[in-house]
Amino acid sequence: MNEKRPGPVLERSEGIEHAGFKDTQEVAAIIDKYKGEIGQLISILQDIQAKLYYLPKEALVQVSETMGIPLSRVYSVATFFKAFSLKPRGRHMINVCLGTACHVRGASKLLEQIERSLKISRGETTGDFKFTLETLNCMGCCALGPVVRIDGRYFGQMSAGKVDLILNKYE
Amino acid sequence: MTFDEIRRRAISEREALEASEKPHIFIGTATCGRSAGALAVREAIKAELERRRIDAIITEVGCIGLCYAEPLVDITKSGRPRICYGNVTPEIATQLIEDYIVNDNPRPDLALGTIGDGSIEGIPKFFDLAVLKPQVRISLRNCGFIDPENINHYIARDGYSGLAKALGVSPKAVIDEVWKSGLRGRGGAGFPTARKWEFCRSAVGKEKYIICNADEGDPGAFMDRDLLEGDPHSVLEGMLIGAYAIGAAEGYIYCRAEYPLAIARLNIALRQMREYGLLGDSILGSDFSFDIRIKEGAGAFVCGEETALMMSIEGKRGMPRSRPPFPAISGLWGKPTNINNVETWADVSAILQRGGEWFASYGTEKSKGTKNFSLAGKVRCTGLIEVPMGITIRQIVYGIGGGIPGDKKFKGVQTGGPSGGCLPASALDLPVDYESLTAAGSIMGSGGMIVMDEDTCMVDMARYFLTFTQAESCGKCVPCRVGTRQMLDILERVSKGDGEPDDIEKLEKLAITVRDCSLCALGGTAPNPVLTTIRYFRDEYEAHINEKRCPALVCKALISYYILPEKCEGCGICLRDCPVEAISGGKRMVHIIDQDRCIKCGTCLDVCPPRFSAVVKVSGQHITVPEKPIPVIMSKEERVKGNGNH
Numbered sequence: 081m082n083e084k085r086p087g088p089v090l091e092r093s094e095g096i097e098h099a100g101f102k103d104t105q106e107v108a109a110i111i112d113k114y115k116g117e118i119g120q121l122i123s124i125l126q127d128i129q130a131k132l133y134y135l136p137k138e139a140l141v142q143v144s145e146t147m148g149i150p151l152s153r154v155y156s157v158a159t160f161f162k163a164f165s166l167k168p169r170g171r172h173m174i175n176v177c178l179g180t181a182c183h184v185r186g187a188s189k190l191l192e193q194i195e196r197s198l199k200i201s202r203g204e205t206t207g208d209f210k211f212t213l214e215t216l217n218c219m220g221c222c223a224l225g226p227v228v229r230i231d232g233r234y235f236g237q238m239s240a241g242k243v244d245l246i247l248n249k250y251e
Numbered sequence: 252m253t254f255d256e257i258r259r260r261a262i263s264e265r266e267a268l269e270a271s272e273k274p275h276i277f278i279g280t281a282t283c284g285r286s287a288g289a290l291a292v293r294e295a296i297k298a299e300l301e302r303r304r305i306d307a308i309i310t311e312v313g314c315i316g317l318c319y320a321e322p323l324v325d326i327t328k329s330g331r332p333r334i335c336y337g338n339v340t341p342e343i344a345t346q347l348i349e350d351y352i353v354n355d356n357p358r359p360d361l362a363l364g365t366i367g368d369g370s371i372e373g374i375p376k377f378f379d380l381a382v383l384k385p386q387v388r389i390s391l392r393n394c395g396f397i398d399p400e401n402i403n404h405y406i407a408r409d410g411y412s413g414l415a416k417a418l419g420v421s422p423k424a425v426i427d428e429v430w431k432s433g434l435r436g437r438g439g440a441g442f443p444t445a446r447k448w449e450f451c452r453s454a455v456g457k458e459k460y461i462i463c464n465a466d467e468g469d470p471g472a473f474m475d476r477d478l479l480e481g482d483p484h485s486v487l488e489g490m491l492i493g494a495y496a497i498g499a500a501e502g503y504i505y506c507r508a509e510y511p512l513a514i515a516r517l518n519i520a521l522r523q524m525r526e527y528g529l530l531g532d533s534i535l536g537s538d539f540s541f542d543i544r545i546k547e548g549a550g551a552f553v554c555g556e557e558t559a560l561m562m563s564i565e566g567k568r569g570m571p572r573s574r575p576p577f578p579a580i581s582g583l584w585g586k587p588t589n590i591n592n593v594e595t596w597a598d599v600s601a602i603l604q605r606g607g608e609w610f611a612s613y614g615t616e617k618s619k620g621t622k623n624f625s626l627a628g629k630v631r632c633t634g635l636i637e638v639p640m641g642i643t644i645r646q647i648v649y650g651i652g653g654g655i656p657g658d659k660k661f662k663g664v665q666t667g668g669p670s671g672g673c674l675p676a677s678a679l680d681l682p683v684d685y686e687s688l689t690a691a692g693s694i695m696g697s698g699g700m701i702v703m704d705e706d707t708c709m710v711d712m713a714r715y716f717l718t719f720t721q722a723e724s725c726g727k728c729v730p731c732r733v734g735t736r737q738m739l740d741i742l743e744r745v746s747k748g749d750g751e752p753d754d755i756e757k758l759e760k761l762a763i764t765v766r767d768c769s770l771c772a773l774g775g776t777a778p779n780p781v782l783t784t785i786r787y788f789r790d791e792y793e794a795h796i797n798e799k800r801c802p803a804l805v806c807k808a809l810i811s812y813y814i815l816p817e818k819c820e821g822c823g824i825c826l827r828d829c830p831v832e833a834i835s836g837g838k839r840m841v842h843i844i845d846q847d848r849c850i851k852c853g854t855c856l857d858v859c860p861p862r863f864s865a866v867v868k869v870s871g872q873h874i875t876v877p878e879k880p881i882p883v884i885m886s887k888e889e890r891v892k893g894n895g896n897h
Contacts, residue, residue: 094365121566126508132330153567160548160568160725163508180471180665180701181627183715196830199676217552217719219509221286222625222701223318223633230513234286240854 085086101138106131108146116147123165134165161242170205170212175218175229179218182225186239191215194242197247210250254415255533258525274352275308277325277333280625281314281394282482283473283634287321288340294715296324297339300886305683307352313481315395318634320363323395331366335377346425382632382651387613389621390437390597391637395800399516402523411529413603417492417539422452424494429599431607433619438555438592439465439667439696440772441685446590446601450541450579451497454587459499462583462590463490463507465513466560468552469538469668470719472699474491474623475593479506481752482597483520486542486825489596490597492536492603494541497589502541503558507548517545530647546649553670554722556771557590560726570725571771592697594623608855614640618684628665628701631656639685643681648702649854659704662803663787667696669716669723672783673709693778693854694784708805710795712783714742720777729772738781750796755785800871814855816886818865825855825866838878862874 110127114120121143128139135158143152158164176191191202194213198206205212221227223234228246235246276296280289290389293311300307306512320337324344327333334357336347343361350356357371377383388394397404405411412481417425430445435525451459461484467475478709479486490502506514521543522587524530525626532540546564553559554569561583563569591599592768598620602610611619618640624647627633637832638647646666663673673691674681681687685695703712721735738761741754762778769775785792794800801809814825814834821839833849836842844864859866877886 117566119564122563123547123566126547126549156568157566160570161551163548163550176379178470180668180699181633181716183470184628184701184703184707184712192850192852193830216469216509217468217723218472219282219286220467220476221283221318221697222473222627222633223283224286224321225627227286234282236286236288239288239857240852241857 081184101136101142103136103139104142105131107142111146115207118149121147121149121154122161125154125158129164133169134167135167137166168205168209170209172211172231174211174213175219176202176213176216177214177221177225177227177229178215179220179222179225181222182218182227184197185225187226190228190238190243191241193243194228194247197243213245213251252528254411258406258412261403261410264403264781265407266449268308271308271749272329274305274329275327275333276307276309277312277327277395278309279314279321280311281325282510283318284321284323285475285512289322292322292339292344294346295344299345299414303348303353305348305352307837310398311400313394313399314477314635316386316391316477316635316637317363319425320633323363324804325366327367328352328355329370332367332371332511334365334368334371334374335363336361337363353491380634382634384651385642385646385650385674386637386843387611387621387639388637389601389610390478390485390623391635391772392601393482393485394477394635397482399481399483400519402484402520405482405845409599410484411488413600414495414529415489415535417603418535418539422496422498425492426608427453427605429496432598432602432610433607434595434598434602434610435613435618435685436592436593437598437622437697438668439694441695444591444595447579447591448493448496450577451589452586454580454589456500458584458586459497460586460588461490461494461497461499461502461582462557462559462560462564462588462598463502463504464550464555464590465504465558466591466595466696467507467510468555468671468723469666469699471625471627471701472668472697473625474635476486476510476513476700477569477625478593478597478623479510480516480671482724483513483516483733485526485600486593487517487524487596488603489591489599490543491529491541491666492587492599493591493596494545497540500541502543503546503564503583504543505548505554505564506545508550508827508842509548511792514547515543515895521545527851535536551725552719552895553725553773555773555822556773559771560590567728568715568725570727571773571891573770593700596842598761607833613685614832615682617686622695622698624698624700625707626652626700626702627653629659629704629707630702630781635733640684641682643682644674647683648679652702655702656703657704659706661702662705662707663703663709665693665701665703665712665780666699667694667776667779668699669720670694670772670779671696671699672779673703673712673787674783675787677787690784693779706803706805708746708801709804710742710801711803711805713784714739714746716780717742717777719774727769728770730765730768731777732825734761734769735777737761738778745792745795746801746806748795748799749804750786750792752796753791754796758784765896798871803869804868805868806870810868811846811855811868812844812851813867813869813876814842814844814859814875815865815867815880816876818863819883819886820863820865820884822860824858824860824865828854828858830854836880839883841877841883841886843876843878843880 359373435441559569559571578588856866
């Protein structure tokens with residue numbers, strides 16, 4: 081029953097190559113790319129996440145064991161920075177900007193509309209892993225707020241009314 | 252290759268480009284342009300040029316600052332000034348090719364202004380526009396004019412001549428030049444740059460580092476993004492000059508991951524510098540060697556704080572530590588480190604190119620030079636501006652910014668992001684310099700400037716910023732971790748209408764404790780938005796607490812939407828669009844909002860046709876509506892009766 085504990089709880093695993101984790105080689109290649117330098121831990125985690133879309137428990141264990149860094153420290157870094165996710169994410173990443181300029185132009189209304197449309201809250205992923213909805217503090221296109229970014233594409237001057245129209249275009 | 256040879260080659264490349272008979276099209280494709288659709292415009296232009304078999308030169312440039320008019324496209328025809336067109340759609344772009352490039356009609360109706368020598372009838376000079384006239388472009392000197400991915404464009408506009416000059420004199424002479432300029436750190440704190448450099452230069456140790464802080468985390472600020480996307484070399488040249496002056500052999504740029512385009516352009520710039528011998532061993536044949544690495548942030552606002560930033564570069568949790576020791580003595584990997592902000596570095600390259608005295612000729616006695624601001628929020632001409640220090644907020648908001656859209660009333664301006672404060676209308680004539688803004692309770696900050704109109708609730712604004720700082724507090728020190736949480740609890744209570752009479756005093760007390768006792772500037776400045784909104788907009792807090800009313804009609808728990816029976820025509824639009832089916836009614840029946848089911852999203856107000864304007868938003872006010880939907884015609888009779896006009 082231990083496996084079913086809620087939340088991003090990590091457990092110590094027996095070894096690196098345990099069943100179910102098929103990305104051992106990718107992770108090893110990324111660590112190699114940075115020569116396993118401890119100072120490169122954040123970059124390594126970023127690259128792993130770019131490849132696997134999130135940081136699976138097994139990957140963190142592998143980083144810890146290969147690089148000789150205590151798992152607690154890897155975990156502490158992985159949970160400190162907002163860019164890292166310990167939960168699997170959807171195929172499409174929706175980032176709603178909640179920067180000040182977007183806020184005064186109604187970003188929260190827009191966000192609520194997306195939440196209603198997708199039936200998830202911010203930080204969550206739809207059941208079919210199609211969308212993950214996250215918020216950002218500022219994307220730096222304040223003049224065009226409120227702004228939403230989907231998979232790197234920017235939508236400026238968004239309104240609640242445009243939400244379904246745009247989301248429906250994604251497969 | 253010597254620098255003179257590099258420079259000659261770059262200038263001859265530019266001259267060949269300028270002498271070309273081909274039309275030259277510039278497209279602003281910075282992130283701001285892209286979010287307005289610049290890439291679709293670019294594709295439309297390429298397709299149309301191909302279809303018509305027109306041989307034209309296309310240059311993608313950074314942001315010239317007029318974000319409100321994005322996407323921007325400029326066209327130059329041989330022997331004519333460059334014409335800048337705003338709000339260009341793919342259709343307009345296609346039309347411009349036909350009208351101007353093919354048929355020689357410059358379309359003054361679509362043009363914003365002309366740039367360069369000569370004039371075109373019916374089109375004003377670009378730099379004479381109200382939005383640009385008060386501006387002085389020093390750090391933004393090249394943004395919007397050069398291809399940021401082509402180092403030759405930068406070199407042809409005096410780029411790297413500041414470095415060449417610096418390498419010809421002693422490091423001390425370089426620092427003296429920066430002293431003459433009076434430059435103070437543009438990241439917010441305003442510490443004299445030359446003094447900071449001297450500290451690091453005289454620190455004991457062979458290995459020294461310099462860092463460019465590009466972790467622009469203030470929500471509502473995009474000065475650094477624009478600069479890095481539009482002219483990365485101006486920043487990199489500044490870093491080289493600083494490294495030479497300090498005696499550093501290695502540098503880092505810490506850039507937030509939210510700026511993918513800036514990082515991509517920095518990488519391209521570094522590669523080109525290596526090819527030209529401007530990076531690596533024996534730069535430009537001197538005995539100065541230096542290299543730069545890019546470190547991507549991972550989404551933590553606190554990493555803009557210098558000690559937290561250095562922890563993050565070292566691969567650790569980005570948590571600040573107490574100072575002293577200051578980074579100049581013990582910084583990255585425990586070595587002397589000098590850290591400056593993106594804009595400061597871009598100013599440094601300009602200062603070495605044109606001289607410290609020239610820079611100091613702008614600005615005020617204590618705040619020299621210019622400062623970039625990202626002007627956003629409720630203002631007509633949003634965008635990136637660079638103004639001489641000492642300009643008033645009024646000149647910025649009403650002169651450059653063109654005032655508030657929709658004839659709304661100006662309420663305040665927020666400078667310095669979550670570390671700054673909200674200044675009221677009475678501060679409009681305040682000069683923008685470090686001392687004046689601090690005296691008013693705000694800060695210069697890195698340069699975010701958000702304009703707020705009567706529809707902005709100041710309690711909500713304070714709550715918004717506290718939500719941000721509370722979430723971004725790293726948790727290391729108690730005043731910040733616990734204090735921001737407590738302040739946020741009170742603000743949430745107030746904005747929900749559950750405020751208690753002594754909440755304002757409690758907030759002030761907590762704010763002072765958090766400000767005075769926090770470990771780093773994040774906690775030290777987090778109370779500023781609360782303190783300034785209480786200082787200047789106390790009546791709004793009191794309305795929330797005592798009257799359970801939100802005067803700006805923002806705080807959800809305190810507002811209600813009603814459909815006025817005498818105005819409703821029973822068209823069914825709001826009924827259909829309400830996301831929670833809280834509206835009852837029928838065709839030609841007065842619609843009614845079920846107040847218990849209403850989530851106050853405001854959709855009904857947005858969609859009600861303006862000719863009816865039947866939906867109203869109120870706070871602290873009850874409007875009588877029928878209990879059940881009644882025919883529209885009946886409500887009209889009631890209205891007539893009510894007015895006693897029969």
